[in-house]
Amino acid sequence: MSVNVGAYQSIHQELLSKNVQLIAVSKTKPNTDIIELYELGHRAFGENYVQELIDKADQLPKDIQWHFIGHLQSNKVKYISPFVHLIHGVDSEKLLQEINKQAIKQDRIIDCLLQVHIATEETKFGFDGPALHEFLTSGRVKDYSNIRIRGLMGMASFSEDQTLLSKEFTTLKSYFENAKKAFSNGQFDTLSMGMSGDYQLAIQLGSTMVRIGSLLFGARNYSK
Numbered sequence: 001m002s003v004n005v006g007a008y009q010s011i012h013q014e015l016l017s018k019n020v021q022l023i024a025v026s027k028t029k030p031n032t033d034i035i036e037l038y039e040l041g042h043r044a045f046g047e048n049y050v051q052e053l054i055d056k057a058d059q060l061p062k063d064i065q066w067h068f069i070g071h072l073q074s075n076k077v078k079y080i081s082p083f084v085h086l087i088h089g090v091d092s093e094k095l096l097q098e099i100n101k102q103a104i105k106q107d108r109i110i111d112c113l114l115q116v117h118i119a120t121e122e123t124k125f126g127f128d129g130p131a132l133h134e135f136l137t138s139g140r141v142k143d144y145s146n147i148r149i150r151g152l153m154g155m156a157s158f159s160e161d162q163t164l165l166s167k168e169f170t171t172l173k174s175y176f177e178n179a180k181k182a183f184s185n186g187q188f189d190t191l192s193m194g195m196s197g198d199y200q201l202a203i204q205l206g207s208t209m210v211r212i213g214s215l216l217f218g219a220r221n222y223s224k
């Protein structure tokens with residue numbers, strides 16, 4: 001058991017006081033770790049890999065809210081569409097089309113966040129600023145009858161440079177405020193930004209949802 005219960009409790013209290021939602025990122029971690037937080041009352045968990053997510057969802061309590069935070073391939077949407085709570089990394093209209101199709105089949109509305117590319121690294125997925133603006137002002141959003149776009153998600157550069165991180169988070173927050181104008185229903189309310197290393201900065205700069213893994217569960221071991 002490697003859950004850091006003390007860290008969980010202090011982060012949980014801190015976020016509660018700031019009205020920020022905590023997603024416990026449990027990728028690569030065993031079910032026993034998830035159950036430990038579940039028994040403390042935690043329900044929102046984040047996973048990156050489709051097969052791992054469906055195995056865990058099958059084995060664990062049904063009232064867990066599963067957040068898909070990884071890069072989602074269109075051909076895998078059907079496996080998570082029956083139960084996923086929020087898909088964070090929607091980075092193309094092709095993916096939106098597939099999610100919408102599967103949501104219609106399941107007769108449900110699926111909540112999604114559009115992923116925005118804010119980091120300097122070229123490998124990170126997402127819409128860039130102009131593509132996001134074009135999409136949101138195009139009128140095409142309403143074609144996706146069974147998707148509710150709840151907000152934006154972004155990952156800052158893998159860096160310790162606070163100035164750089166601040167700049168990236170500030171950019172994402174300004175896209176978020178702008179994008180809000182395209183949604184009059186008041187349900188565009190989620191800005192998913194901040195991880196173990198940078199969540200406090202992200203919250204200062206306007207995050208409403210943080211995705212924290214290693215601070216809660218310890219470092220991940222990918223060699224297994």
Ligand SMILES: *Cc1c(COP(=O)(O)O)cnc(C)c1O
Pocket residue numbers: 025027048069070155195196197211212213214215
């Ligand atoms: C793994 C992951 C996290 C959690 O990272 P930590 O640094 O362990 O908190 C958050 N967001 C995404 C998209 C991830 O892939």
